Amino acid sequence: MIPDVSKALSWLEANPTVLNGICRGIERETLRVTPDGHLAKTEHPKSLGASLTHKWITTDFAESLLEFITPVDSNIDRTIAFLNDLHIYTARNLDSEKMWPLSMPCFIDEEENITLAQYGTSNLGRFKTLYRGGLKSRYGALMQTISGVHYNFSLPMSFWQAWLGIKDAETGKEQISDGYLRLIRNYYRFGWVIPYLFGASPAICSSFLRGRNTALSFEETERGTCYLPYATSLRMSDLGYTNKSQSDLNITFNHLHTYVEELKKAIHKPSEEFAAIGIKKGDKYLQLNTNVLQIENELYAPIRPKRVTKEGESPSDALLRGGIEYIEVRSLDINPFSSIGVDETQIRFLDLFLIWCALADAPEMGNEELACCRGNWNKVILEGRKPGLSIGLGYGIEQQPLKIVGQELFRDLERVAEVLDACSGTQYQLVCKELVNMFEDPSLTFSARVLDKMKSQGIVGFGLELAGQYHNELIEEHYSILNDENFSVEREASVSRQHDLEQQDNMSFEEYLKLHAGR
Secondary structure: OOOOOHHHHHHHHHOHHHHOOOEEEEEEEEEEEOOOOEEOOOOOOHHHOOOOOOOOEEEOOEOOEEEEEOOOEOOHHHHHHHHHHHHHHHHOOOOOOEEOOOOOOOEOOOHHHOOEOOOOOOHHHHHHHHHHHHHHHHHOHHHHOOOEEEEEEEOOHHHHHHHHOOOOOOOOHHHHHHHHHHHHHHHHHHOOHHHHHHOOEOEEEHHHHOOOOOOOOOEEOOOOEEEOOOOOEHHHOOOOOOOHHHOOOOOOOOOHHHHHHHHHHHHOOEOHHHHOOOOEEOOEEOOOOOEOOOOHHHOOOOEEEEOOOOOOOOHHHHHHHHOOOEEEEEEEEOOOOOOOOOOHHHHHHHHHHHHHHHHOOOOOOOHHHHHHHHHHHHHHHHHOOOOOOEEEEOOOOEEEEHHHHHHHHHHHHHHHHHHHHOOOOOHHHHHHHHHHHHHHOHHHOHHHHHHHHHHHHHHHHHHHHHHHHHHHHHHHOOOOOOOHHHHHHHHHHHHHHHHHHHHHOOOOHHHHHHHHOOO
């Protein structure tokens, strides 16, 4: 079953204030689509500013793939309100286009119509576009249009001081890093609970399968919707945002220095498959290099250890310098029931679950157990709502019904919720009461609720209905934190920052690539 966390929970109940000051940040992706449900072919709207340098509104893989970024904040209501303001402003500046409310993409007729995100003429901007070109060459552009929500989370220093007995962040950075790696190992063991509860991509548009080989036994509706009856999050499956070529990298999460060492090896590990693509075709660059990973961010993972980087510093070098500062949860599908793609219930659940992951014992994890954990995730992703589904524990030798493991987990989460609610009401406890019912009744899960809609209306029909509804709601809402002047100032500042970068380059792009492309 799950680890015995009773001793740690008793400690937490005796020290409730150590959780004051949890910090969060949200990154939400969404495609811009036309009124008929096709991918927008227009460039990133100039009214939104320069995507390379804007603090809050940028793009991800494609020119049509928006990404909203909230500042770090310890207040959930402020974080939600800030994200909502970004959506309000964007909705008012999209003309006839809408924001796609689903993780899996809208109808895309040809991959060649997907334009890579454009970031101007600076070396940094060209580097970012070329990296995306490499992703397109390696995995196809269609996969890169899949959208999600990333949740950034850090525990307050008061927690680490009381839990680990450290003095401060600098002298205690190794212990804090070990604490976050413990959290990550438990996340791998039990994080399948996230796609079970919140997975919202049990179906895909048939256009997504065009020319793709799959062993999955899809059922198809007359409206061109392909689905698996018990699936939760096809976004997280081999069809979605994963990478089989990385499966043998053997990157573990037991010690920070070994994690970074293994990651750096992957960046310099040659790939025959990617070498066959080549670096250039004529004068046109196709990818940054021919290694398994072009850069560290190409490593696909449901969770990442992170630290804010300094200028010119790689993510792994930042980790070695200062230790793990926060973690990035990458397993959330877009929430179709929210106009901003995520809601307060999900944030509060993630708080509870991640705190539990930090408290629970987490023995070191080898590749064999990591493979078992990935097997559990894949089970839940493809058939999570299947009656009687079991989950493998440890090395998969012991099998337990998912329902029982989930209910036992929530008994612990309810105790964490009581601590978090001690000074501020009952919000966390209400989240537990709502979500635990999904194990007894899988029809309450996000995936079950959206599947009925997708089957009856089709992916495009369902997505367009929501996109229109949310667009109309957003343009009528009032800002809570920001205002039009704030957006105007940041828009102009972002344009100015990009211009400055383009003027300051003091080396050729070829020299820049030699320095930064890991060749």
